[in-house]
Amino acid sequence: MVLSGAEIVIRCLQEEKVEYVFGYPGGAVLFLYDALFQQEKVRHVLVRHEQAAVHAADGFARSTEKVGVAMVTSGPGATNAVTGIATAYCDSIPMVIISGQVPVAAIGQDAFQEVDTVGITRPCVKHNFLVRDVRDIATTMKKAFHLARTGRPGPVLVDIPKDVSMQRCEYEYPKEVSMRSYNPVTKGHSGQLKKAVQLLLEAKRPMIYTGGGVVLANAAEQLTKLTRLLGYPITNTLMGLGGYPSSDRQFLGMPGMHGTFEANMAMHYSDVLLAVGARFDDRVIGNPAHFAEEPRKIIHVDIDPSSISKRVRVDVPIVGDVKDVLDEMIRQIESGEARPNPDALASWWKQVEQWRERKCMVYKNSDEIIKPQFVVQKLWEVTGGDAIITSDVGQHQMWAAQYYGFDKPRRWLNSGGLGTMGVGMPYAMGAKLANPDMPVACVTGEASIQMNIQELSTCKQFRLPIKICNLNNRYLGMVRQWQELFHGGRYSESYMDSLPDFAKLAEAYGHVGIRVDRPGDVEGALREAFTTYKNELVFLDFQIDQTENVYPMVQGGKGLTEMILSAEDL
Amino acid sequence: MRHVISLLIENESGALSRVSGLFSARGYNIESLTVAPTEDFSMSRMTIVTTGSDEIIEQITKQLNKLVEVVKVVDISEAAHLERELMLVKVRATGKDREEIKRTADIFRARIIDVTDASYVVELTGNQGKLDAFIGAIDPALILETVRSGVCGIGRGDRVLKV
Ligand SMILES: Cc1cc2nc3c(=O)[nH]c(=O)nc-3n(C[C@H](O)[C@H](O)[C@H](O)COP(=O)(O)OP(=O)(O)OC[C@H]3O[C@@H](n4cnc5c(N)ncnc54)[C@H](O)[C@@H]3O)c2cc1C
Ligand SMILES: Cc1ncc(C[n+]2csc(CCOP(=O)(O)OP(=O)(O)O)c2C)c(N)n1
């Protein structure tokens, strides 16, 4: 069948069972948009800014097991998409981004709306392609989806010159791809696996530390099974929350800079640390030299060899897919005789419980002023702990992570690696489209939400009844906190002046806006949002305590055991 | 420590910038980088000379392997290997310097491949040390320009880098 390049692109999307493309049209993608128009299988979501298109596709991917797809025009369309692409890259999210390019003959001529998209995005994609020949489109698309979802997932960009999208050729979608240069390992090395299991079973102070890799591998079930089988304490990184049920006794909370005392102490003083799909980020282990002072054996399971022994020396590296590797560990333990030493484990738990007794997550609530932690707790109650929660970046992000207990994976969507303010609402849009029957709430701050506030319009057009919980402290709170603690209280440019009336703003876009000033009104407002206005977008503008800080905290350069637990520790 | 890394990479446009971009983005050193297609035109072979601690070299090889177009990577300096570099030197050659340069070239087994009444172009291959020594042996005032290819490397004996 002979088709145009543009028609081939859309056919490929159909073959990949893509339901939604998030995008924004322009000159270089006119043929692509024309082809989209003439079919009904792939639906297009018109955002108001290309950054939001990529974030929304990313949110769609994070909340499902699917590849997110975005489409942008050349030049400014592509540059606007870059932040979104880099955000997805840093958290290993599978995406395909299709960008228009000027015609092949115009490339390099400083043509109108020409930028070197492949060059600009090269450092923040898993891979990218410039398609110079219409006959290469189908195989390139097939490769793009394959690369995005296999191995360590990531965004893949396909740049298509306008003339290539117009030219015609015979179309057939390849059934398979093979790339001699790309063969990610999935099964763990059996010798290493045996060593790991033995080490784990002999441990006296074992700790399980897991991250985004568990969520990406859809291996929460395996992780839960293994952890219960062993009876060991476990922590999930910010990206790994929901990988293990947070309501379970074995769960110690999040590790790292704003993690719990017990998780950090147990990480630090463990004698065997099983790291699964987590990359020893600087916000997790603090000062690596301090972390290395305590001798412990580390087993590290990761599909990307370059994640292993990058920041800490690993004793038993296992390159492979989390799901396969955990399945094999479970099989080996179940079929063997050896079990963890009950006495050692009991005394280790006794120690862990003592750390937990410090109750580092307790905060001082108030009857007069709304505490952000209280809002998140109420959000948890009102949604039965079973909503998809997205977040932006700042203090509110940490409070959401700390106080909304995630029991299931793919319920917590946030930008961990790049820390991109402005992801919250687009993530919620993508998540809501992917999960129309699930409640979706975006916990944000008054600064972050303004980075993509224009998407309130998209939400109206596509009837996306998400709930925006704005923890409004009239400050770039996270910046203010650092200035308070480390810059002598000089609040340089961290005050958010001239804020809009968010409730009215939401109303202007055709949504429901509610301003909440008193602690006593928090629950009621939330209930209203999720029941009375179930089918509406509700913007809840919570006026919270301006001075509240995020604790516990490991300051930059400090070790995991050197935590500030509360303001009193200062 | 100095390492010589050899790799095979798909012969696609932009492949080189993926490699050089990786080095600059992650702050790795490149002392030299050479690249040309192999006997199989769909693939290029690159030799990269770099320096770094063991941890850094481990990361470099892992990161290179991670590039989608890279087919194979080896650190050939981990075992017996050969290194060769080509250098062309244009020297001022007049009067008694003409004989002197010719003699020095002979000692180094270099060849004079271009002659004018005022200059020679000398071609020399060898490892980096030999090339450096040749430069050292010539009066700097006579050197008009030099161009070096960067190191090409290959493992000795049974060690073969092939798909
Ligand atoms: C304001 C702010 C504060 C923060 N504070 C904290 C904090 O206190 N605590 C905290 O934990 N984080 C914190 N972060 C997040 C932090 O920056 C990192 O993003 C996060 O810790 C990384 O999580 P991760 O190690 O799980 O890795 P991810 O980035 O999720 O990486 C996943 C790893 O799993 C691997 N992987 C992927 N798929 C598979 C598979 N199928 N099989 C095997 N392996 C796979 C990948 O190769 C990668 O190595 C903060 C971020 C911000 C913005
Ligand atoms: C795009 C972007 N610019 C700047 C920053 C740096 N930054 C991190 S948190 C923060 C303040 C966020 O303020 P707000 O959204 O109100 O959240 P709060 O910390 O007050 O809860 C800033 C500016 C960032 N993460 N992203």
Ligand SMILES: [Mg+2]
């Ligand atoms: Mg704020």
